[in-house]
Amino acid sequence: MEYELWYWDGIPGRGEFVRLALEGAGIPYVERARGPDVDDNALVDDMARDRPHPPFAPPYLVAGQLTIAQTANILLFLGEKHGLAPTDTAGKLWVNQLQLTIADMVAEVHDVHHPIDSSMYYEDQQPEAKRKAYSFRRNRIPKYLGYFERVLEAQGDWLAGGTDWTYADLSLFILVDGLKFAFPKRLAHVGKNYPRVMALHRKVAELDALQDYFKSDRRLPYGDGIFRHYPELDEA
Amino acid sequence: MEYELWYWDGIPGRGEFVRLALEGAGIPYVERARGPDVDDNALVDDMARDRPHPPFAPPYLVAGQLTIAQTANILLFLGEKHGLAPTDTAGKLWVNQLQLTIADMVAEVHDVHHPIDSSMYYEDQQPEAKRKAYSFRRNRIPKYLGYFERVLEAQGDWLAGGTDWTYADLSLFILVDGLKFAFPKRLAHVGKNYPRVMALHRKVAELDALQDYFKSDRRLPYGDGIFRHYPELDEA
Known part of the structure; x- marks a missing residue:
């Protein structure tokens, strides 16, 4: 089973927290809302689908029958399943x-x-x-x-x-x-x-474990997402 | 073992999410930062104590050797331990x-x-x-x-x-x-x-299960906490 990651294309955003855990642990995944063949509305359409546990917002991870949303919740799941956190x-x-x-x-x-x-x-x-x-x-x-x-x-x-x-x-x-x-x-x-x-x-x-990722185009540059550099908002 | 709940006195705040779960399930607990005999600085002093897993902010729950902070994390713990959520x-x-x-x-x-x-x-x-x-x-x-x-x-x-x-x-x-x-x-x-x-x-x-609590003085009225009624901020 390959994980499917759904997150807005074009920004690292909250998706990056999930992505980095997957990449750091070498866990295979596919981005479902990124790539040249993906329809611009794919994410919004998928969010609107009937499913037992709908996400309020991206990111969400599809793991077989499970759809898991909320960044910390996805990481809790991955942490337990792949040993990315203590088990006690x-x-x-x-x-x-x-x-x-x-x-x-x-x-x-x-x-x-x-x-x-x-x-x-x-x-x-x-x-x-x-x-x-x-x-x-x-x-x-x-x-x-x-x-x-x-x-x-x-x-x-x-x-x-x-x-x-x-x-x-x-x-x-x-x-x-x-x-x-x-x-x-x-x-x-x-x-x-x-x-x-x-x-x-x-x-x-x-x-x-992260060097390939950092050099790849899977890693998105900062843009109009969470972390923005507006010089007028910065000061020593 | 009786749980110890630490939260700012005087407002329901985020502490209320933990409190209501404890009350609803009939789980014994003691409020450590509320009551006539509690020093005003008790919570701030306790937060500054050396401990392996310090909280960033209240609420936090002391459960024997464990100190657990972040509301959703406390509830995750209580949910598993006391059957307040599905187990699968x-x-x-x-x-x-x-x-x-x-x-x-x-x-x-x-x-x-x-x-x-x-x-x-x-x-x-x-x-x-x-x-x-x-x-x-x-x-x-x-x-x-x-x-x-x-x-x-x-x-x-x-x-x-x-x-x-x-x-x-x-x-x-x-x-x-x-x-x-x-x-x-x-x-x-x-x-x-x-x-x-x-x-x-x-x-x-x-x-x-909640009627006693709702009638008791354990339930605090809304005040200068998260939920505030400012008429100028409300409109149909």
Whole structure:
């Protein structure tokens, strides 16, 4: 059985958290809403299909008879099934907890450039975005990155301890990577306060298992998705 | 072993999702940050303690040696341990998926009155809140409630089918209850479009297992938490 990943084409977005876990573990999958032969409406049409467990939003993963949505839920499934997280209750819940905290920050990053209405253009909510970006840079980046730094101080190289990554480590890589892209001045300024978080980012960037993916066109560049670089929203 | 629940005193907040599951299932627990003998700093002090799996934010549940944070993660744990969700993989993931979708809407409800900075007063972000409330009422309420209505059309009385509630049903009750409190005009106007969602709200309100709780002072009134009624943010 080959997994089918459904996510908007053209941006890494939340699909990237699933994609990186699949790629890092060498799990075969096919993108169902990307590629030259895919109809532009394929994803919207598939979402509207009758199924017992419909997704509210992409990404979702079709695994045989199962359709699984919500990024953290997909990763919980893949983590258990493919050993991408500890198998004991405490370790499994811990990695899920970390993933949900990462998801909270991802939602906040998105809302910096869309504080009023996710269906409106950035340009139509730019004054509000500037205000929100100020508090995000000042308060939220240190709060979240300080938390993950504290976790790594206690756990070691990886968020759940041990000698190997879990899916939450790959997700933290994406978060830090996206923050460095979106807020380069701020991350250059505060990054030194979070040496363990930055080291984790480098270690994932260098994982043998991900080198082919990083060089391939399966990895999409940042664009009009969650992580956007608007110079007017960044400051040291 | 008695569970210890840690959450801000004075508001139902996200703690309420955990509390209602515990109450509904008759699971003993103690509130560690509420009560006349509790120091005002107890929660903040406890959060700062060294522990292997520190929470980023409340609520968190202490279960013997385990400390479990993130609302959906706590409910995943309680659901498995106390039979508050299906035990098969598909059913367990489905209830977790629903819970995460409810959590997404809960975060949006909060951000309506705090679109710029969660640490600032509402009054200092009121113009932005009014703009966000417009799109929330118009776009987000129908999108989310329409989704849950569609789920109930397929599943029956409860979100995961069957003849009994899961923790996601109790959480959907809280969400609808909070929306009715915060946006009474809008809910009165659109509620008729979601008869199954409104019926679920009534059924949970009438559950025998919850009557004592609803009448007790363990249930906190809405206040300055997630669900706030600002008349200027509501409209039919």
